Amino acid sequence: MRCFFDKLSAFYDLRGAVCLGTAAFILMVLILFGGRTIGLSNNGDFKRVMDASSLRFDADDGAFAFDNTYTIILTEQSAAGNILKILFGAEGWQNYPSLQVPIVRISVVLNLVLNKLTGGDMTVYRIEVLGLIHCVLYTAVIMFLMAQFRLKRRILDIAAKVLILIVLCDVGYLTYFNSFYGEGFQLISLVFLAAMLIRVVTAAPRLSDAVLCALGCITLG
Secondary structure: OHHHHHHHHHHHHHHHHHHHHHHHHHHHHHHHHOOOOOOOOOOOOHHHHHHOOOEEOOOOOOOOOOOOEEEEOOOOOOHHHHHHHHHHOOOOHHHOOOOHHHHHHHHHHHHHHHHHHHOOOOOEEEHHHHHHHHHHHHHHHHHHHHOOOOOOOHHHHHHHHHHHHHHHOOHHHHHHHHOOOOHHHHHHHHHHHHHHHHHHHHOOOOHHHHHHHHHHHHHHO
16 A cells, blocks of 8 residues: 555656646636536627637627627638638737737637538637637646645645645636636736746746746736
């Protein structure tokens, strides 16, 4: 039995951050997609992001109501042309130069791929795809955060990290993932920056750490 616990402890020391990140991803997916659809309603800010991402409202969409489907604007004759325009088109970008726009644009292209694979209407955009992208990015930074510190007593380390995971995966934060607001990406940036600051104060900082901290500040800002 002692040998088993020794192996389990060694596994946690080696793969604990990955296990906690995986648990965070499962928890996020259950919260966002396991029950009734959740997300944030549009109060007028959605349109700025949508205008920069080849999206428009459906005919019956309205402000202050949550909708999880929108319409993709396809203007080119070929699939490659539409993808290139969605990803790299300058239209709308100058009016809303936000770092969340590339992520939304990627979600639009992934919706096109999903529509093609399922044989559905190519103009349908499901905001859950954007939510899933946010979940993947959030999982990565949570793993990174968990890898930056370790308490001396393993049981306390596990308990502290599980509590951190539960707090970070609160539905009040995750709800932003199913919306076009920038808070979802800001949350991911904030956790990354917190992990970088822990890294800097607990180990000998390197030039690459300074660069990453600067990028984290810029991204959060």
